[in-house]
């Protein structure tokens with residue numbers, strides 16, 4: 226967890242007017258915060274209280290969560306009733322960008338009681354959260370959130386979120402007559418944790434942006450979550466038939482169905498075992514788990530949903546068994562100080578330049594955001610960034626309106642995609658044309674949420 230002072234500003238607790246007070250949570254608030262969100266953080270079609278949310282939040286606030294702390298929440302209390310009427314969390318984690326560590330804050334778990342909405346309570350908490358995040362040394366904030374809403378707080382969609390493929394029961398390959406499955410599943414146990422840590426690292430290496438997880442996180446994920454938390458999962462090791470001590474992979478499936486589907490949250494096979502040889506047995510084993518998960522929720526199981534992102538080795542190995550594609554949504558990202566962020570990730574940019582046909586280029590690249598901008602200074606293979614102010618509308622090697630540069634910076638969209646979508650996104654100079662696609666290539670990302 227990034228260091229620094231984790232306390233919100235001295236302005237908390239603070240009166241917000243109308244008898245409302247902004248406070249910071251402690252362990253003593255655990256149940257009422259969990260209960261508040263379980264009754265208000267609802268999609269229009271959901272009926273409170275949401276158990277999956279209540280138990281997830283009890284875990285987050287319980288003091289044993291690897292990335293959540295009991296004092297991670299702000300809340301607004303109505304002093305007349307003593308009720309919580311609005312609340313927002315800020316958790317911290319070290320993310321990585323092409324292997325470079327980035328301290329990041331994740332505002333999350335945002336809701337306001339219906340009769341207190343549209344009074345600026347979330348806006349007030351976000352101002353506090355951003356200040357608090359800054360003082361913890363975070364260089365980026367991320368949110369998996371409802372459509373549009375967080376744009377008003379300086380966020381832009383800039384990383385793939387979720388997405389995957391679905392196998393309906395009819396797509397699960399039959400076991401050929403007279404054969405037995407070459408691979409089976411057995412429950413993951415404590416001694417398997419280092420293997421899982423290695424496999425997770427292998428999976429993250431495919432992703433431009435990732436969140437490392439250590440053994441403590443996986444131990445909590447496998448053995449520490451409340452059974453009724455929405456994140457409660459079953460962890461299995463994939464083993465060759467008859468060889469329970471020779472693991473070749475790990476698969477993690479949700480304990481409960483989501484609708485009618487069994488969600489697969491993680492799947493990785495170690496080098497040396499072809500995915501194509503594992504996949505048919507794996508699908509059959511997961512298909513056998515579906516009815517068990519269904520029995521916990523009184524639902525009917527009809528499909529396996531591989532929530533593994535836009536790309537995954539399984540999707541290439543057995544495409545005919547995975548006919549339905551689930552398009553990803555996107556993480557909101559806020560980078561309050563772009564030159565600072567670029568200086569943090571400079572080692573990754575320098576590696577890209579050194580490996581490119583433009584290695585040895587020296588000079589300045591000016592990126593305009595119209596009202597602000599930055600200069601990338603390249604000298605003897607070293608890259609530094611500082612802020613720069615364009616003096617007219619067409620100044621700069623490349624021009625990016627609003628927050629569109631974030632999409633290119635994080636590899637979410639290619640430079641060509643963004644210039645195609647926005648007429649005022651312009652690559653103006655030949656240096657910009659030659660260097661920007663090298664420094665900021667489009668790259669696949671799938672982030673496993675660190676909460």
Ligand SMILES: CC(C)(COP(=O)(O)OP(=O)(O)OC[C@H]1O[C@@H](n2cnc3c(N)ncnc32)[C@H](O)[C@@H]1OP(=O)(O)O)[C@@H](O)C(=O)NCCC(=O)NCCS
Nearest residue numbers: 265266267335336337342343344345346347348370371374
């Ligand atoms: C979305 C939600 C958290 C907003 O809470 P709130 O306290 O009403 O938010 P605020 O009043 O601070 O909103 C700030 C701004 O957003 C606007 N706003 C509020 N709700 C909005 C919504 N659903 N869509 C768009 N804008 C909205 C407000 O009008 C205000 O803008 P303004 O200052 O220009 O008037 C609240 O409606 C809620 O709890 N919804 C159900 C749970 C949910 O969806 N949570 C988000 C999970 S990611």
